[in-house]
Amino acid sequence: MNSAPTNYKAARRDPHAVGTDSGKSTRGEVSLSSPDAMACLRRIAWLLFFTALTALGGVRPNSLQPPQQLIASYNDEQSATLRWEAVPGARLYRFQISEQRDFTTIRTDALLLPSKSWIRATIAGLEPGKMYWWRVQAIGNSGESAWSLPVRLSTNGEMVGVPVERLPADRSVLAFCSVLRFSWRACDGATSYRLQLSPSPTFDRQVIERESVEPYAEVVELVGGRGYYWRVQARRGSESGQWSPVQQFTLLSLANIADAAPSVKESQRLRLLKSDDPVPVELVPNPVADVLTVRTPPLHEGGSITLFDVVGRQMLRMPVAGVEQAQIPVGQLPAGSYTIVITTSQYQWVGTVEVLR
Incomplete structure (x- = not known):
């Protein structure tokens, strides 16, 4: 458990996680006839796990920080990939999915091994149009963290929207700088964004592209004294929304910045x-x-x-x-x-x- 590949599928503790040995379809059907039997098995497994962990060094609750940056990427109407930032000191991660925000009943309860930066789990068998909630807990030698805040998970099949309030504004003239930031308002349901820049309004040459999980992106390859066009689209997993309207801006060259001094006409x-x-x-x-x-x-x-x-x-x-x-x-x-x-x-x-x- 000291080293592991970057991506992990959900452990075989849960019939709804990809990679399980339930032998059923991706809709999450299971061979056990009683949900209570599965719940009982989970409780027994957790009891054995924490008994062993206590024997090795004791469990001190809340000794780790809860996982942050919980992001869901929708693969299709019935599956999603969940990911979150790694927690220092974590040796395992436990994630749960429920149809209730307070997790009164648990649909998915699984363990994952750690990786260096981001942890991933792919879930199948989701019902289209149904609302779910998911949360994550880090587990280490010193104990387990508190649960993360619950995050909504919904495969409603609706197309993600177009980003608005985009900056820089259309026809802006900007001073040349080594790093230029592009920003927009976050779209509901978006899991990432795709930004494109080009000296051509048709984006058919010298295209600069950025992917971002935040409603902004920074670009360093721009050249002073040139005009550029840019656009952005929101994405939800493998689904891409429509491109935003194309906007134009000009970067002043270092040579002519000094010549652009303010002036006031006599008639003004x-x-x-x-x-x-x-x-x-x-x-x-x-x-x-x-x-x-x-x-x-x-x-x-x-x-x-x-x-x-x-x-x-x-x-x-x-x-x-x-x-x-x-x-x-x-x-x-x-x-x-x-x-x-x-x-x-x-x-x-x-x-x-x-x-x-």
């Missing part, structure tokens, strides 16, 4: 934003770390929001039109003070934003 009014300024412009939060929300009166066609650093270099520009609220991604900018310029067809408002790290 210049007004500084202060705490007592009655103009309805709001910057939230300020200071900011990741995403700055700018609330203004509706900006007409041709409106834009631009950020400049302390030496006047344009670090970010985002066109906005017909909106009263815009979200500006600043996670790639270094910490410091920035001048924000909100341009409309009649005015140019100037204020200050503090970026924290």
Whole structure:
């Protein structure tokens, strides 16, 4: 048990786990005639296991941290792959599946050997359209952890949605940086996301691709002075949702950043934003770390929001039109003070934003 392959199938303790010797179909039918008999066998097995563990060194409950990052990937309408992060010191993992959130009755109760990073178990025989809950416990020489928080498991067959609130916004102009983050709102039921970037709007050449289990991804291969197109899709196991609408952005080259200094046309009014300024412009939060929300009166066609650093270099520009609220991604900018310029067809408002790290 000191070393094991990366992926494991569920132990043969449970008739619903893939790799069992029940001799039945993937719907989880079992040869034993009584569910009570199976429950009795499980209790006897656990009693023998913990008796042996106590004899070797004693059991001290809650000496390990409960498993984290529980993720379910749906293979089809009747099977799913469960995975979670490894717990330091764990020698075994126990996972349970129930139709009740409080686990009043247990459908699946199985043991798994450990691996170095992520633990996996494939479950078959799920009923399409039915709701389940699953949880995991770590077991080590010093005892067992508390159960993880229960996670919902549902093979409803519905297509996963399209990510929204995608940043950077369409037609953004960004300062060149070594790492650029792309983010979106998490989709219900999604287990992972697929991001694509390309200099072509048809994604037929030089495609950069990322897979992520989080609603964001970071890319380092981009080149300054070029324009890119990007899109993202949500996935649930082997099922992929529709691609999001294609968005475009431009990375400024290091050579022309210094030339992009702010200017105010003589025909425009210049007004500084202060705490007592009655103009309805709001910057939230300020200071900011990741995403700055700018609330203004509706900006007409041709409106834009631009950020400049302390030496006047344009670090970010985002066109906005017909909106009263815009979200500006600043996670790639270094910490410091920035001048924000909100341009409309009649005015140019100037204020200050503090970026924290």
